[in-house]
Structure formats: structure tokens, C-alpha cells
Amino acid sequence: MPNHVSVSIVIPVYNEEKNLQIMRERLLPIMQGLGKSFEIIFIDDGSSDNSLVMLKEFSQNEYIKVVELTRNYGQHAAIMAGFSVCRGDIVITMDADLQNPPEEIPRLLKVMEDGNYDVVGTIRKGRQDSFLRILPSKIINMVARKITGVEMHDWGCMLRAYRRKIVERMISCHEHATFIPALATVFGKRVTEIEVSHEERYGGKSNYPLPKLVNLQFDLVASFSDFPIKLIMYGGILLSFLGVCFGIVLAVARLAYGASWAAEGVFSLFAILFVFVGMQFFALGVLGEYIGRIYAEVRKRPEYVIEKIHSAKGKE
Numbered sequence: 001m002p003n004h005v006s007v008s009i010v011i012p013v014y015n016e017e018k019n020l021q022i023m024r025e026r027l028l029p030i031m032q033g034l035g036k037s038f039e040i041i042f043i044d045d046g047s048s049d050n051s052l053v054m055l056k057e058f059s060q061n062e063y064i065k066v067v068e069l070t071r072n073y074g075q076h077a078a079i080m081a082g083f084s085v086c087r088g089d090i091v092i093t094m095d096a097d098l099q100n101p102p103e104e105i106p107r108l109l110k111v112m113e114d115g116n117y118d119v120v121g122t123i124r125k126g127r128q129d130s131f132l133r134i135l136p137s138k139i140i141n142m143v144a145r146k147i148t149g150v151e152m153h154d155w156g157c158m159l160r161a162y163r164r165k166i167v168e169r170m171i172s173c174h175e176h177a178t179f180i181p182a183l184a185t186v187f188g189k190r191v192t193e194i195e196v197s198h199e200e201r202y203g204g205k206s207n208y209p210l211p212k213l214v215n216l217q218f219d220l221v222a223s224f225s226d227f228p229i230k231l232i233m234y235g236g237i238l239l240s241f242l243g244v245c246f247g248i249v250l251a252v253a254r255l256a257y258g259a260s261w262a263a264e265g266v267f268s269l270f271a272i273l274f275v276f277v278g279m280q281f282f283a284l285g286v287l288g289e290y291i292g293r294i295y296a297e298v299r300k301r302p303e304y305v306i307e308k309i310h311s312a313k314g315k316e
């Protein structure tokens with residue numbers, strides 16, 4: 001591998017044995033066709049299938065490096081691990097499942113170089129996912145934009161290019177539960193977005209069932225704003241206000257219609273009580289989410305632990 005690297009490709013891998021071979025076959029010629037020095041870094045995020053074995057074999061190739069993590073740390077932590085190892089002036093992240101076509105890389109690079117951008121984000125065009133996977137994403141994209149104030153139109157597409165200085169700024173954050181595209185958008189001065197095509201997952205199935213997706217989005221919201229806590233506060237004020245109004249209505253009704261009327265309202269009171277109790281639990285849950293994240297930060301455990309870096313012998 002040459003000493004100076006122009007472009008690094010960073011790919012997190014979690015149980016992608018069905019996709020890796022074809023990924024490599026499509027990616028390598030494209031990178032070689034660029035006429036630039038490059039490296040491809042796969043991060044094995046604690047896969048339990050055959051992925052690591054395949055990747056180790058890939059690492060015999062002079063352009064490919066494989067970072068083996070000790071366990072599953074999640075997509076964004078895995079990318080951070082890749083960032084810590086990569087050396088390119090421009091760093092491109094992408095998924096291992098071929099949903100981001102490697103054929104888009106030259107265009108991404110061209111936009112970055114022509115416009116002298118720090119970050120080139122992407123918007124998925126003709127997204128090939130199930131309706132149930134797209135709908136939550138759409139809502140999430142909108143809410144995320146409003147809440148965090150970060151102008152990004154597609155938060156989920158990982159095919160993105162970053163300049164070295166942005167990558168270094170992100171590494172120096174040492175944040176747990178982070179959301180890389182948002183972080184980069186905040187850290188870069190010249191940021192743009194282009195449309196890229198999106199394909200169906202080649203093999204296997206998505207690693208993001210709904211609960212994991214919800215958790216990831218909470219990471220996003222919690223690490224960029226205190227909006228949920230504010231929401232509880234305003235909600236609380238509104239609820240107490242409504243409660244007082246309701247009390248007044250009950251008192252007036254009691255005076256106007258007598259005690260027999262009031263007793264018949266007992267069950268509706270129960271219903272209202274349940275709503276409030278539910279709200280309180282919800283509020284506690286949100287607070288708990290934040291406390292859990294603070295706890296993770298305070299413990300100062302590393303966001304990921306690298307077991308070993310595999311590369312061809314004598315390559316460096």
C-alpha cells in the first residue's frame with residue numbers, strides 16, 4: 001500500500017456474508033479506475049456469521065485492511081473505528097449490503113473536488129426499501145431536521161464523503177451513541193448533498209428492526225438536543241393547567257347539580273388518572289434514556305475496542 005492515500009473507503013460489516021464477495025468485486029475495479037491511491041477498510045462489528053473469515057481473506061489484497069472489533073458496537077461506532085485507522089485525504093463511508101452502489105463513488109469525489117466541499121452528503125433517489133421501512137425514515141428525517149436544526153435531507157444514507165479534517169474532528173469527539181452524518185454536517189463548513197441511486201439489499205436482511213431503529217433515532221435526538229426534556233416540561237405545565245381547569249369545572253358542576261352528579265363521574269376520573277400515570281411513566285422513561293446515556297459517557301469506556309487489524313504481511 002502506498003504511503004500517501006488519497007481516498008479511504010470505510011465499510012462497517014455486521015453479518016454480511018452474502019454481500020461481501022460481490023461488494024469486493026464491484027468496488028475494487030471502480031477504485032482502481034480512479035487513478036488515485038486508495039485503501040478499503042472493512043470493520044467487522046462482531047459478526048457471528050462467516051463475514052470475518054471472508055474479510056481476513058480479503059485482507060491479503062494490498063488495498064484492503066480489516067479492523068476486527070471485539071464485539072458488536074453498532075454501525076456508527078464501527079465507522080469511528082474505521083476512521084481511527086484510515087489515512088485518506090478524503091474518506092468515504094458506505095454500507096456493506098450494496099444498497100449504496102459503489103458506482104456512485106467517482107461522482108461523489110468529483111462533486112467534492114470541484115466544489116471544494118468538506119462534506120458531500122447524499123439523498124437516496126428511488127429508495128428500494130419496504131414501505132414499513134421508508135415511512136418511519138420519512139417521519140424521522142423531518143423530525144430530526146426540525147429538532148436538531150441540522151439541514152440534512154436524508155439522515156439514513158451512509159454513502160458520504162468527508163475531508164480528513166472533518167474525520168479528525170469527529171474522532172476527537174469520543175462520543176458514545178453518536179450519529180456520524182449529523183456530526184459531520186455540524187463540523188463542516190462547506191457541506192452539500194447530491195442525489196444517489198439506491199438499490200435493494202443484495203443478500204441477508206436489514207440489521208435494523210423497528211426497536212433498533214427507534215433506539216438509533218433516540219441517540220440522534222438525545223445527542224443533539226434536549227428537546228424531549230423540554231417537551232416533558234411544557235407538557236407538564238399544560239397538563240397541570242388543564243387539571244386546574246378541570247377541577248374548576250367539577251366544582252362548579254358540583255355546586256350547580258349537587259353531590260349525586262359528582263359521584264357518577266368517578267369512573268371518568270379513573271380514566272383521566274390512567275392517562276396521567278401513563279404520561280408520568282413516559283416522562284420517566286425519557287429521563288432514564290438521558291441518564292443512561294450520561295452514565296455511558298461518565299464511565300468513559302471506549303466506544304469500541306479493536307481486537308486486531310488484518311492486512312497483508314509486509315504491506316506497510
Ligand code: UDP
Pocket residue numbers: 011012013014015016045072073074075078094095096097099156205206207208
Ligand atoms: N452494521 C454494523 N453494525 C450493526 C448494524 C449494522 O456494522 O450493529 C452495518 C451493516 O453491516 C451495514 C450497515 O451497517 O453495512 C447498514 O446496516 P443495514 O443495511 O442493516 O441498515 P439499513 O440499510 O436497513 O438501514
Ligand code: MG
Pocket residue numbers: 095097099201206
Ligand atoms: Mg442496508
